[in-house]
Amino acid sequence: MTFLTGEAMTGGYGGADILHACTxxxxxxxxxxxxxxxxxxxxxxxxxxxxxxxxxxGRVLLDGRDITGLTPQERVRAGMGFVPQTSNVFVSLTVEExxxxxxxxxxxxxxxxxxxxxxxxxxxxxKRRQPAGELSGGQRQQVAVGRALMTEPRLLMLxxxxxxxxxxxxxxxxxxxxxxxxxGIAILMxxxxxxxxxxxxxxxxxxxxxxxxxxxxxxxxxxxxxVRRAFLGG
Amino acid sequence: xxxxxALALLANFVIVPALAYGAQxxxxxxxxxxxxxxLRFSNFAHGDLMAFGTMVVILVTWGLQSLGASLGPLPTxxxxxxxxxxxxxxxxxxxxxxxxxxxxxxxxxxxxLVMASVGVMFVYNALVRFVIGTDExxxxxxxxxxxxxxxxxxWTGLDQGVAVRGSQVLTLAVMIVTVAALFWFLQKTxxxxxxxxxxxxxxxxxxxxxxxxxxxxxxxxxxAALATIxxxxxxxxxxxxxxxxxxxxxxxxxxxxxxxxxxPLGAVAxxxxxxxxEVMLTxxxxxxxxxxxxxxxxxxxxxxxxxxxYKFAVSFIILVIVLLIxxxxxxxxxxx
Numbered sequence: 001m002t003f004l005t006g007e008a009m010t011g012g013y014g015g016a017d018i019l020h021a022c023t024x025x026x027x028x029x030x031x032x033x034x035x036x037x038x039x040x041x042x043x044x045x046x047x048x049x050x051x052x053x054x055x056x057x058g059r060v061l062l063d064g065r066d067i068t069g070l071t072p073q074e075r076v077r078a079g080m081g082f083v084p085q086t087s088n089v090f091v092s093l094t095v096e097e098x099x100x101x102x103x104x105x106x107x108x109x110x111x112x113x114x115x116x117x118x119x120x121x122x123x124x125x126x127k128r129r130q131p132a133g134e135l136s137g138g139q140r141q142q143v144a145v146g147r148a149l150m151t152e153p154r155l156l157m158l159x160x161x162x163x164x165x166x167x168x169x170x171x172x173x174x175x176x177x178x179x180x181x182x183x184g185i186a187i188l189m190x191x192x193x194x195x196x197x198x199x200x201x202x203x204x205x206x207x208x209x210x211x212x213x214x215x216x217x218x219x220x221x222x223x224x225x226x227v228r229r230a231f232l233g234g
Numbered sequence: 235x236x237x238x239x240a241l242a243l244l245a246n247f248v249i250v251p252a253l254a255y256g257a258q259x260x261x262x263x264x265x266x267x268x269x270x271x272x273l274r275f276s277n278f279a280h281g282d283l284m285a286f287g288t289m290v291v292i293l294v295t296w297g298l299q300s301l302g303a304s305l306g307p308l309p310t311x312x313x314x315x316x317x318x319x320x321x322x323x324x325x326x327x328x329x330x331x332x333x334x335x336x337x338x339x340x341x342x343x344x345x346x347l348v349m350a351s352v353g354v355m356f357v358y359n360a361l362v363r364f365v366i367g368t369d370e371x372x373x374x375x376x377x378x379x380x381x382x383x384x385x386x387x388x389w390t391g392l393d394q395g396v397a398v399r400g401s402q403v404l405t406l407a408v409m410i411v412t413v414a415a416l417f418w419f420l421q422k423t424x425x426x427x428x429x430x431x432x433x434x435x436x437x438x439x440x441x442x443x444x445x446x447x448x449x450x451x452x453x454x455x456x457x458a459a460l461a462t463i464x465x466x467x468x469x470x471x472x473x474x475x476x477x478x479x480x481x482x483x484x485x486x487x488x489x490x491x492x493x494x495x496x497x498p499l500g501a502v503a504x505x506x507x508x509x510x511x512e513v514m515l516t517x518x519x520x521x522x523x524x525x526x527x528x529x530x531x532x533x534x535x536x537x538x539x540x541x542x543x544y545k546f547a548v549s550f551i552i553l554v555i556v557l558l559i560x561x562x563x564x565x566x567x568x569x570x
Contacts, residue, residue, distance in 0.1 A: 073443055082441060090434040093427065100424070101431045105443035147442070 001064060002027045003186045004155050006049045009058035017056065018044045019210040024188065026203060028154070031177065031187045033201035033218060035194035035231065041210035042190040043085065046159050049188065050082050051075050062155065077105060081153030085160045085190075088144035091133030095124050098132050098143050102150030110150060117146040120179060138169035142176065149180070156180060158189040162197075174200050195232050198222050206231055235392070240525035242386075242394040252513040253506075254402040254471050257409035260505025261464035262482065263489035264416065264498055265457040267567070271433040271496040272453040273334065275347035278483065280461060282358035285479035286325060287462025288469045289366045291318035292373045299375070307377035307400065311466055318462045326458035327451065329354055338450075355480075362476045371474040374401060401470040412463055413502055416456070420498065425452060433496065481546065485512065488549035492556050494567025503564055512548045515539045 002025040012018040018041045026032035034042045047053040049060055051072045059068040067078055090098050099117060103110040118125040121142040127135060132143045141161055148156060162170040178200055181187050191197035198204045201218030206227060214227055221227050269277040294314035304310055333354055337347050380403050383395030420426040432439040432449045489508045493500025518538035
């Protein structure tokens with residue numbers, strides 16, 4: 001049994017289904033990457049796992065517990081952290097306040113967690129009194145990830161964390177994500193930069209029209225000539 | 235000496251009254267701006283909420299006076315203020331429960347909420363007139379003047395005196411304390427930060443576990459408290475008439491928008507900008523010029539740019555100019 005299992009998820013926003021029996025799993029300390037062409041339902045699959053999409057059938061299990069009926073807020077309390085693709089920081093709040101708001105549901109002392117986040121993203125410590133809206137794209141993504149880490153989630157979900165950042169910053173972000181996974185957190189990530197993302201993935205999922213097309217380790221998918229030709233540009 | 239006389243004249247009729255008026259507008263605009271920042275609509279009922287809170291303060295003041303209570307040199311209304319705030323908060327929360335919550339749950343557009351607030355405005359309006367009537371009420375007691383014209387003249391030896399009324403000093407003092415407390419709350423407390431976070435990015439705030447109901451409740455409590463404080467200070471400084479409070483809506487909105495709606499710092503700055511523009515444009519400068527200009531240059535007229543009847547036009551013109559040239563206001567609030 002894997003730590004997170006999204007099992008045969010089927011559903012959509014009313015009307016036609018977008019996901020068709022889509023299955024996604026990830027274990028502790030692993031990175032799972034969902035790739036696929038535009039409109040394949042990558043982000044939708046992510047939303048389904050996080051409870052932002054009503055499921056017609058299928059279920060979501062976290063650490064063996066069925067969480068299909070929980071709201072996103074309840075899932076945060078259950079140990080899931082979510083970094084949306086856009087508007088993922090409070091732009092008018094300082095970096096430190098962003099992290100504090102990430103820890104809003106915690107009643108205990110979270111200064112230790114904040115230290116860990118600063119240790120992971122040293123630039124944030126430097127900029128902690130600056131409004132998050134004044135930071136560069138890459139730094140903002142670090143704030144967004146840091147905010148989600150403040151609840152000490154056991155599963156971190158990232159929706160296209162490298163959208164709109166330069167290749168250098170992208171490599172840097174992937175390195176950080178590897179660091180986060182190394183602390184034992186399960187990571188589920190949707191990515192446009194399929195090749196680079198699969199290179200760091202323990203599990204890769206290629207979705208096409210809301211269905212699982214290929215599922216394997218990241219390495220195997222990168223080596224598969226069919227996947228390369230159809231989805232990775234040769 | 236002439237320059238000093240001119241300055242004294244200006245201080246007496248422009249600077250001191252505008253400072254007090256600006257403080258009152260700033261407190262009113264803060265309430266409007268908080269509602270806009272969190273609930274995302276322009277609350278047209280704010281002026282009448284001010285009138286309602288002030289009415290309660292007046293009624294309690296009369297009660298206290300008949301019981302023989304007094305604060306010595308300070309107006310008794312200060313003692314009644316907490317009761318007024320309490321009742322106004324109750325009314326605001328009740329209104330939210332009965333009116334605004336419905337539209338919030340429907341996820342109605344901002345303009346629908348604005349129209350609902352116009353309805354609420356008429357209800358408050360009627361409520362106040364029903365209870366206390368439409369007439370002017372004066373409820374200021376205690377020491378009227380901090381500095382009297384004659385005392386000032388005696389101290390300085392100037393021809394022109396400066397009078398400073400107790401209510402004016404009280405207005406500024408209460409405004410400074412209130413604004414400092416509000417900014418401390420918004421910047422330093424967990425709840426205040428949650429309010430700012432909710433205003434900044436509602437979805438992410440929900441994701442972070444911030445409860446919208448709690449944020450909305452606290453916003454109404456703050457807005458009603460600010461409205462009552464602003465209304466009471468205005469009533470002490472001038473006088474209380476329900477219609478005047480309804481009219482105050484225009485300069486208050488102008489202040490909030492000029493400063494940058496949704497931005498508390500902007501509301502304070504905007505309050506003073508509007509107050510000074512209004513007072514300076516409607517003041518007759520003949521007396522001041524008589525001191526500073528040589529005799530041959532003396533103006534024949536009053537040198538008054540606008541009659542006081544047109545004072546509301548000032549806020550309106552500033553409002554239009556700001557919306558045309560810099561719709562985000564001085565401190566870059568949200569665009570309406």
